Amino acid sequence: MGGAEHRFTVNLSILFTELPLLERPAAAAAAGFSAVELWWPWVDAPVPEKAELDALRRALNDAGTQLTGLNFYAGQLPGPDRGSLSIPGEESDRFQKNVDVVAGFAESTGCTALNALYGNRVSGVTPEEQDQLALENLASAAHAADRVGAVLLIEALNAIESPQCPVVSAPKAVEIADKVNEATGLGNAKFLMDLYHMAMNGEDLHKVIDEYTARTAHVQIADSPGRGAPGTGELDFAGLLDRLAEAGYEGRIGLEYKPGDVPSADTFGWLPRELRSA
Structure with a gap:
């Protein structure tokens, strides 16, 4: 397996989900990881109780894990993957209320990457109206991220699992980032x-890496098909990780795969323990 040049982080919203949220940082640390990332943990609460935020912060600190990535509120995750920032009405309102909460939590934990997922297309609203709303909300999120020293991440999903999402290619995600900037x-x-989503979209992963690494602030991986650990599908991760290094990528690689029917801690055999600490 390639990747000796890379630092790895584990996503606690898709791995270690056999455990309660507050036990996952310690489990990740026991598996050798010092950096973790999360989707927004409270799918029904863009503004959770302060006690819940405090408890999560304490769990991260007690485990000695650094939160390196966090999603803004995006509705129900896991899937079908969707966001809220381009959906008029209640969903957009929830996103707006969540922006400062996420920025504040990021500042208090030293998290420097905040991911804002685009929403699905919805009936009764034109794509142009949704895109304008998205731009306004993304600009707000970018300002909030900037205030706490974080980057705003724009992610492309895949059209197979998220057929109503309009952001399903690397060029489209980069185009949106350009508009926000x-x-x-x-x-x-x-x-x-996210190399899994790019693979599911049928994109040439080497071409994506070569063309967009300079615009990339974070990489996530899962094998394809199946969204399992590297080695469970068809992707050549040794080659892909080496390609990222050759392209000059120096950021973290987020593990965002499903563990399957085994405990999450048993799925890291492909990654030497000395490479798990970031």
Whole structure:
């Protein structure tokens, strides 16, 4: 397996989910990881109780794990993957209420990457109206991220699992990041390169890496098909990780795969323990 140049982080919203949320940081640390990332943990609460935020922060600190990535509120995850920031009405309102909460939590934990998922297309609203709303909300999120020293991540999903999502290619995600940067003048909107989604979309992963690494602030991986650990599907991760290094990528690689029917801790055999600490 390639990747000796990379630092790895584990996503606690898809791995270690056999455990309660507050036990996952310690489990990740026991498996050798010092950095973790999360989707927004409270799918029904864009503004959770302060006690819940405090408890999660304490669990991260007690485990000695650094939170390196966090999603803004995006509705029900896992899937079908969707976001809220481009959906008028209640979903957009929830996103707006969540922005400062996420930024505050990121500042208190030292988290420097915040992911804002686009929403699905919905009936009764034109794509142009949704895209304008999305740009306004993304600009707000970019400003909030900038205030706490974080980047705003723009991620492309895949059209098979998220057929109503309009952001299902690397070029489209980078285009949106460009529009946000133009609107804000901050330059902190970056591409989140999820190699699983790109593979499911049938994109040439080597071409994506070569063309967009310079615009990328975070990479996530899972094998395809199946979204399992590397080695369970068809992707050549040794080659892909080496390609990322050759392209100059120096950020973290987020493990965002499903563990299957075994405990999450048993799925890391492909990754030497000395490479898990970031």
